[in-house]
Amino acid sequence: MIRIHAVTRRFGEVTALDGVSLEIEEGEFFALLGPSGCGKTTLLRVLAGFETPDSGTVTLDGQDLLGVPAHRRPVNLMFQSYALFPHMNVEKNIAYGLAREGLARAEIGERVAAVLATVGLTAHARRRPHQLSGGQRQRVALARAIVKRPRVLLLDEPLSALDKQVRAEMQLELKRLQHQVGITFLVVTHDQEEAMSLADRIAVLDRGRVQQVDTPVELYRHPRGRFVAGFVGANNVFSGRLLPSGGLDVPGVGVLPAPAGKAAGLVGVRPESIRLAAQGADAHLHGTVLDISYFGGSSRIAVTVPGLDRPVLLTVPGPATVTSGARVALSWDPESAVLIETTGDTP
Amino acid sequence: MARRGKAAGRPHVRARIVLLGPGLSYLAVLLLLPLALLIGYTVFRRGRFGGIAYEDGSTGENFARLTDPLYAGVLTDSLRIAAVTTLLALLLGYPTAYAISRLPGRWRTVALVLVVLPFWTNFLIRTYAWIVLLSTHGVVNSALTGIGVIDRPLKLLYTEPAVVLGLLYAYLPLMVLPLYSAIERVDPQLLEASADLGARPARTFWSVTLPHTLPGVLTGCVFVFVPSLGNFVVPELLGGGRTVMVGNLIRDQFLTARDWPFGSVLALALMAFLVLLLMAQAWAGRRLGGR
Numbered sequence: 097m098i099r100i101h102a103v104t105r106r107f108g109e110v111t112a113l114d115g116v117s118l119e120i121e122e123g124e125f126f127a128l129l130g131p132s133g134c135g136k137t138t139l140l141r142v143l144a145g146f147e148t149p150d151s152g153t154v155t156l157d158g159q160d161l162l163g164v165p166a167h168r169r170p171v172n173l174m175f176q177s178y179a180l181f182p183h184m185n186v187e188k189n190i191a192y193g194l195a196r197e198g199l200a201r202a203e204i205g206e207r208v209a210a211v212l213a214t215v216g217l218t219a220h221a222r223r224r225p226h227q228l229s230g231g232q233r234q235r236v237a238l239a240r241a242i243v244k245r246p247r248v249l250l251l252d253e254p255l256s257a258l259d260k261q262v263r264a265e266m267q268l269e270l271k272r273l274q275h276q277v278g279i280t281f282l283v284v285t286h287d288q289e290e291a292m293s294l295a296d297r298i299a300v301l302d303r304g305r306v307q308q309v310d311t312p313v314e315l316y317r318h319p320r321g322r323f324v325a326g327f328v329g330a331n332n333v334f335s336g337r338l339l340p341s342g343g344l345d346v347p348g349v350g351v352l353p354a355p356a357g358k359a360a361g362l363v364g365v366r367p368e369s370i371r372l373a374a375q376g377a378d379a380h381l382h383g384t385v386l387d388i389s390y391f392g393g394s395s396r397i398a399v400t401v402p403g404l405d406r407p408v409l410l411t412v413p414g415p416a417t418v419t420s421g422a423r424v425a426l427s428w429d430p431e432s433a434v435l436i437e438t439t440g441d442t443p
Numbered sequence: 444m445a446r447r448g449k450a451a452g453r454p455h456v457r458a459r460i461v462l463l464g465p466g467l468s469y470l471a472v473l474l475l476l477p478l479a480l481l482i483g484y485t486v487f488r489r490g491r492f493g494g495i496a497y498e499d500g501s502t503g504e505n506f507a508r509l510t511d512p513l514y515a516g517v518l519t520d521s522l523r524i525a526a527v528t529t530l531l532a533l534l535l536g537y538p539t540a541y542a543i544s545r546l547p548g549r550w551r552t553v554a555l556v557l558v559v560l561p562f563w564t565n566f567l568i569r570t571y572a573w574i575v576l577l578s579t580h581g582v583v584n585s586a587l588t589g590i591g592v593i594d595r596p597l598k599l600l601y602t603e604p605a606v607v608l609g610l611l612y613a614y615l616p617l618m619v620l621p622l623y624s625a626i627e628r629v630d631p632q633l634l635e636a637s638a639d640l641g642a643r644p645a646r647t648f649w650s651v652t653l654p655h656t657l658p659g660v661l662t663g664c665v666f667v668f669v670p671s672l673g674n675f676v677v678p679e680l681l682g683g684g685r686t687v688m689v690g691n692l693i694r695d696q697f698l699t700a701r702d703w704p705f706g707s708v709l710a711l712a713l714m715a716f717l718v719l720l721l722m723a724q725a726w727a728g729r730r731l732g733g734r
């Protein structure tokens with residue numbers, strides 16, 4: 097439905113988008129995931145019509161989109177900074193886009209009331225934006241975009257300012273909206289859990305380039321490149337030489353459990369696959385506990401290992417049984433280690 | 444709470460006095476003192492040989508003269524001329540300021556310098572230049588007869604439109620500058636949001652840009668209206684003897700008629716009116732600001 101082809105956008109020295117190509121299907125919930133400054137907002141602005149790419153094409157249903165002025169695109173953008181009209185109250189902000197479609201006043205009223213109920217702001221309809229909290233403003237911005245029911249909704253970090261509970265509610269709401277109205281969603285987030293739980297497909301961006309486009313499960317299981325592996329699921333990434341008999345020979349550390357292979361390679365191991373082992377035969381890595389964070393259901397332990405430049409992260413159920421500074425041994429099954437494809441240019 | 448406010452407030456008060464001091468003393472000497480003198484004069488009447496003389500009931504008499512149709516007429520004429528000038532300045536100034544704000548960075552500075560450039564020439568000389576342009580055998584009439592648009596020269600100079608033109612020319616920059624700064628401050632993302640929601644550029648201007656620049660419109664209007672109302676050079680030079688504005692009237696009372704008490708009353712009346720106007724502007728500005 098939307099086809100983005102080789103779109104490049106430079107700002108002076110910075111290349112915000114570097115040959116980005118993506119195809120987004122009708123009715124799909126598509127997430128853009130990437131670190132700050134990787135070009136997510138810029139891409140949405142290109143689609144909304146506020147940024148003209150230096151090169152590349154964008155089509156919607158096969159029709160060129162770049163030549164269409166912003167106000168005629170069947171696309172709505174929820175701005176990262178909300179961009180609410182400060183001189184209008186919540187209701188008027190939301191009604192603004194509907195009034196532009198020339199709808200009858202009664203219908204506008206109904207739709208505004210319905211969306212206000214959806215985002216839980218019915219009681220705040222008459223307030224001005226500056227009289228709202230950050231999270232409430234974000235919900236107004238979301239309401240203002242979704243009330244238009246466009247072909248494509250572009251949401252720039254739509255839920256980032258909401259607390260956990262409201263966020264979960266709004267996530268469900270977005271999903272429901274997608275099924276009910278059949279809108280195509282393109283959502284920017286830097287929260288990978290959110291991307292994983294909401295999206296049909298995810299594109300991971302880094303420094304203006306698409307690193308990988310896949311379903312959440314594929315992305316999780318078979319990350320391509322060190323960047324994606326490290327970014328998705330906070331993977332531990334080890335670099336070394338794969339052995340034909342199985343295992344990864346990491347210089348200065350030893351042989352770590354890994355599938356068989358016969359070349360230099362990268363191996364990713366998820367924190368939840370690593371366990372604390374008894375010292376001795378079973379152990380593959382030895383190190384010192386650097387830091388422990390307790391998350392209620394589980395604990396995350398960071399272990400510094402001599403020879404590795406980054407601490408190894410592991411997750412254990414319940415409170416940790418070790419303390420900071422303790423010597424520990426680590427181990428995992430070879431099957432739980434994934435080979436990371438490095439066909440791209442990121443070694 | 445109150446105690447803390449007081450303790451925290453003390454250094455602030457001192458800083459304020461230091462910062463406000465020079466400006467306040469300047470104003471006190473050059474504004475309050477003359478003002479006190481003006482008020483003082485109103486209790487006198489004109490002396491037989493110039494100067495002032497005291498006589499019971501002079502005050503009431505001085506103020507009563509304000510309602511004399513002759514003077515009241517001058518007041519309404521002045522208000523009309525200043526209002527028309529302000530309106531024209533707004534209609535001309537808004538598009539100008541808008542266009543400047545849309546220029547690329549460097550050209551914006553150039554345009555702003557051009558807007559204030561006339562201020563670098565003496566005001567009298569610039570106004571005299573209009574006489575050269577508008578007189579019966581002036582540049583405009585010569586040009587129009589030359590290309591055959593008119594047979595006989597038009598009467599341009601010494602008319603009310605000539606006065607309006609002169610005032611407009613003099614004070615247009617005072618409209619453009621506040622408008623420019625207001626337009627430039629409008630968050631571009633709001634304009635984008637409006638377009639995104641389906642508003643055409645004209646609608647975006649009407650619903651977003653204009654409401655956000657109303658305080659600037661108000662400021663510009665006051666900046667043009669106030670000096671236009673009090674100006675006496677332009678009506679004198681371009682209005683000839685026909686159009687007299689309050690400014691001329693006041694000046695004539697002091698310098699020609701030598702009636703200082705009535706001149707003072709006129710000056711005070713004008714000032715009172717302008718104070719009311721500024722209060723209205725401040726009130727409206729706060730309402731428009733929305734916060």
Ligand SMILES: Nc1ncnc2c1ncn2[C@@H]1O[C@H](COP(=O)(O)OP(=O)(O)OP(=O)(O)O)[C@@H](O)[C@H]1O
Nearest residue numbers: 107110111112131132133134135136137138139286
């Ligand atoms: N108008 C602009 N002028 C100059 N540089 C810009 C402009 N807009 C974006 N950039 C640069 O382009 C890069 C990508 O910016 P973008 O806003 O798309 O990042 P992002 O992925 O949305 O980041 P975040 O998650 O922090 O919002 C950044 O390096 C940014 O500094």
Ligand SMILES: [Mg+2]
Nearest residue numbers: 136137176252
């Ligand atoms: Mg962004």
